[in-house]
Amino acid sequence: MNILLVLIPITVLLALGACIAFFWAVDHDQFDDLDTPKLLPLLDPPDDAKPEDPPA
Template structure:
């Protein structure tokens, strides 16, 4: 029974931290463009070099 007095406040603290980090990420535009970084992996490196050269 005593462990509940430890686990409940601990879980509330972790939930508050997770919500805080989520709002921080939204505020700092971490979720603005989710598709482009995933597609950049598939792009060919030679094509990027050609675009930057000329």
């Protein structure tokens, strides 16, 4: 069972990393509008080149 002493801290570290990544994303406007971005990719015409499209 000693392997638990390695695995459990790893899961805790992973969870901590996920929380930090999520906090970063929240602070960088990623969650301010949850309704529109999901539709935006569908709206681009597939064969139309849009070189100057700003990244969302």
